[in-house]
Amino acid sequence: MEHSASDSETEDHVQPLLRRKDTGDLQKAPACCSSRYGLAFLSCYGFFVAYALRVNLSVAMVDMLKNSSSANNSSSVCPHHSIPVPKHNHTASVYDWDSETQGWILGSFFYGYILTQIPGGYFARKYGAKWLFGIGILCTVIFTLLTPVAADLGAGYLIAVRVLEGIGEGVSYPAMHAMWASWAPPLERSRLLTISYTGAQLGTVVALPLSGQICFYLDWTYVFYIFGAVGLLWFFLWSCFVSNSPSSHKRITEAEKTYIMASLKNELSPTTDYIPWTSILKSSPLWAIVVAHFSYNWTFYTLLTLLPTYMNDILGFSIQQNGMLSALPYLGCWLLALLGGQLADLLRERYLIHTVNVRKAFTIVGMVGPAVFLVAAGYTGCNYVLAVAFLSISSSLGGISASGFNINHLDIAPSYAGILLGITNSFATIPGMVGPVIARSLTKSNTIPEWQIVFYISAAINIFGAVFFTIFGKGTVQPWAVQNHHRHLPVEV
Numbered sequence: 019m020e021h022s023a024s025d026s027e028t029e030d031h032v033q034p035l036l037r038r039k040d041t042g043d044l045q046k047a048p049a050c051c052s053s054r055y056g057l058a059f060l061s062c063y064g065f066f067v068a069y070a071l072r073v074n075l076s077v078a079m080v081d082m083l084k085n086s087s088s089a090n091n092s093s094s095v096c097p098h099h100s101i102p103v104p105k106h107n108h109t110a111s112v113y114d115w116d117s118e119t120q121g122w123i124l125g126s127f128f129y130g131y132i133l134t135q136i137p138g139g140y141f142a143r144k145y146g147a148k149w150l151f152g153i154g155i156l157c158t159v160i161f162t163l164l165t166p167v168a169a170d171l172g173a174g175y176l177i178a179v180r181v182l183e184g185i186g187e188g189v190s191y192p193a194m195h196a197m198w199a200s201w202a203p204p205l206e207r208s209r210l211l212t213i214s215y216t217g218a219q220l221g222t223v224v225a226l227p228l229s230g231q232i233c234f235y236l237d238w239t240y241v242f243y244i245f246g247a248v249g250l251l252w253f254f255l256w257s258c259f260v261s262n263s264p265s266s267h268k269r270i271t272e273a274e275k276t277y278i279m280a281s282l283k284n285e286l287s288p289t290t291d292y293i294p295w296t297s298i299l300k301s302s303p304l305w306a307i308v309v310a311h312f313s314y315n316w317t318f319y320t321l322l323t324l325l326p327t328y329m330n331d332i333l334g335f336s337i338q339q340n341g342m343l344s345a346l347p348y349l350g351c352w353l354l355a356l357l358g359g360q361l362a363d364l365l366r367e368r369y370l371i372h373t374v375n376v377r378k379a380f381t382i383v384g385m386v387g388p389a390v391f392l393v394a395a396g397y398t399g400c401n402y403v404l405a406v407a408f409l410s411i412s413s414s415l416g417g418i419s420a421s422g423f424n425i426n427h428l429d430i431a432p433s434y435a436g437i438l439l440g441i442t443n444s445f446a447t448i449p450g451m452v453g454p455v456i457a458r459s460l461t462k463s464n465t466i467p468e469w470q471i472v473f474y475i476s477a478a479i480n481i482f483g484a485v486f487f488t489i490f491g492k493g494t495v496q497p498w499a500v501q502n503h504h505r506h507l508p509v510e511v
Contacts, residue, residue, distance in 0.1 A: 047274035053267050054201050054278060058213040060260055061151075061194055065217030067249040068155055068187050070225035071162045072127060074245055075180070076326045077229035077344070078238040079120060082169065084112045095466060096400035098334040110237035111170055119173050121458035124323040126177040128450035130184025135447065138189030139440030140293075142196035146262035147436065151193040152253055157186030159249035166239040191215075191443050195427055196436025200263040203281040205367045207428055208421045212359025215420060219352035222322070226345035285432045285495055293437065297498035303430045304438060306490035310423035311442045313483020314385055314416065316449035317392060317476040321347065321413060323454045324472075331464045333402045343406055350414025355421075358384075362421035373429050374493025377422050381491070384419025385484035388412040389477035396470035423487050430492055431499035 049055050115123070134154070142150050161183045168179040194214060202210045229241045261267035264275045298304060325344045329335045335343055362380060365371045395408035427438040456475075461468040 045273065045277060047271070047277040052274050053264070053270040054203075054206075054210060054274065055213070057197070057201055057260060058210045060256055061197075061214040062217035062220070063252050064151065064155055064256060065190070065194075065215060066221035066224070067245070067252045068158065068190055069218040069221035070245045071158050071183065071249060072187070073222050073322055074162075074225050074229045074241045075165070076124065076323050077226055078233060078241045079124065080326055080330050081110075081233040081238045082113055082115075083120075084114045095332045095464060096334045096402065110166075110239050113169065113173070115173055117458045117462055118455075120327075121455040123173060123176055123180065125451050125454040126180040127184040127187075128319075128447050130181035130186075131188040131450065132184075132444055132447040134185050134188030135192055135444040136437065136440040139192035139196060139434075139436035139438070142189070142193040142436045143293075143434070147193040147197035148256075148260050148262045150189050151197070152256045152260075154186045154189040154193065155249065156253045158183045159246050159253070161186065162242050162249070163246040165242040188447075192436040192440040195439040197262065199428060199432045199435045200282070201278060202428065203278055204285065205281075205363060207425060208359040208362035208366075211425045211428070212355050212420050215424070216352050216355045216417070219348045219355060219417065222348040223345045223352055226326070226348070227342040230342060230344075282432070285500070293434065294498045297496075298431075298434065298438065298441070301430070301496060301498070302490050303426070303492035303496065304441065306487045306492070307423050307426050307438070308442045308445045310381060310385070310419075310483040310487035310491075311446035312449060313479045313486075314419055314423070315446040316453055316479045317388060317412075318416065319450040320453045320457055320472065320476050321409070323450075324457055325409070328469060332466060332469060333400070333405055335402075346406060346410045347413030350410050351417035353417070354414050355417035358418045358421045372493060374491060377426050377429065377493055378488050378491055379422075380418050380420075381422030381487050382484050384416055384422050385480045387415035387418070389480040391415070392473045392480075393470075393477045396466070396473040399466065423491065426491065426493070430494065430496050432495065433499055 047054075138150065138154070161179050164179055165176065168175040198207070198211060198214070225245065232238075232241050232244060261270075264270055264278045267275070325347070329344055358380060362376050365376050366373055389412075391408045391412035395405050395412065398404040398408060427435040427442070431438055457472045460471055
């Protein structure tokens with residue numbers, strides 16, 4: 019829904035006053051060695067762990083199958099890329115799972131993940147996000163360590179373990195959004211949240227190539243043991259150094275605490291008891307985020323779970339090469355997400371560009387751009403240089419959307435950001451549940467035309483989401499998001 023003329027006049031009148039208040043009366047606390055940036059980097063490490071544990075199965079799967087050794091030699095559509103390597107270590111068990119079973123195993127994580135989205139946002143708001151986030155990822159770590167045992171017991175047991183991993187990790191984003199509602203000053207949101215959430219891309223960048231090397235030189239079981247140990251270390255650091263809010267943090271400076279709390283005082287509801295469910299569910303800006311989030315995740319999860327398979331079955335890369343090349347798209351995504359966060363806040367703070375315009379522009383670039391290059395990748399044939407380049411550009415441009423719809427929840431309702439993210443991420447998890455299954459059912463023969471269909475579907479969904487958010491997205495705190503809403507005009511920050 020677009021702004022009315024009166025809404026625009028109100029925003030234009032209020033915005034300069036708010037800018038002066040945020041940048042003039044308030045003394046901005048230094049970023050260096052601050053508690054808010056400490057939280058950003060520790061939560062980045064947390065999302066690094068979460069996504070490393072999520073994607074390592076995508077690479078390990080290539081080595082877990084009985085037909086993987088033959089696939090690595092002769093069954094890809096394109097010629098294999100031979101390099102002198104030591105003998106591939108193949109000491110772990112292998113399994114005879116067909117493509118449909120593989121799709122269910124890769125997608126099963128999301129059946130658990132969807133269950134704890136909305137409860138995660140609710141409990142984080144009511145009881146605090148620190149332990150919810152920490153214990154959620156700790157559960158994922160524990161079940162990751164059990165993955166080799168579950169695989170030996172059978173595909174059904176492995177699917178059950180992946181569902182349980184998803185249940186634990188499902189609270190992560192809603193909990194972190196709820197925590198940032200108390201920690202992120204409005205004009206630093208893009209910077210802080212992109213540092214925090216790009217841990218996901220960084221985890222993917224590291225886990226994909228490292229998993230390939232671990233599979234090659236050790237065996238696939240060590241993928242789960244090594245990343246599980248990294249997760250246990252994170253939980254110890256998180257437990258020791260993080261607090262739910264600035265007011266409860268033991269090491270924060272008084273200047274930083276005052277700066278954060280004063281910058282947020284007009285945006286947060288003073289109570290945790292009242293949740294305006296009817297207003298939330300009737301909010302068109304929320305549904306704009308839902309559609310954009312669902313659409314973006316369709317492409318993201320399809321590539322996240324199946325890119326190693328595409329690299330192996332179509333482009334002919336070995337397990338050792340596969341992880342490294344599959345990580346390239348996410349390296350670009352990580353870099354552009356970080357740079358995009360800096361640019362988005364610069365545009366808002368220095369050039370006074372309205373938040374809604376920044377969010378929409380970044381969403382368009384971060385969703386339409388990837389769609390174009392994803393379709394193009396399907397027409398590169400066996401030109402593996404172009405194929406890898408186009409897939410990398412596609413995912414890299416997707417990182418721009420991290421400063422678009424992805425953090426818009428905090429713009430429209432900071433007090434309920436965790437709950438809103440739980441709602442949008444519930445819908446956005448559906449692509450992770452059905453996307454890999456549909457993609458594998460469409461690519462039973464592993465031909466290039468079949469993969470072109472997969473890429474076309476993803477691109478079309480991406481473009482639809484970008485258009486919908488551009489029409490209905492907002493960048494202002496909604497009246498229902500503040501308890502005494504008659505006292506607060508919608509403000510643009």
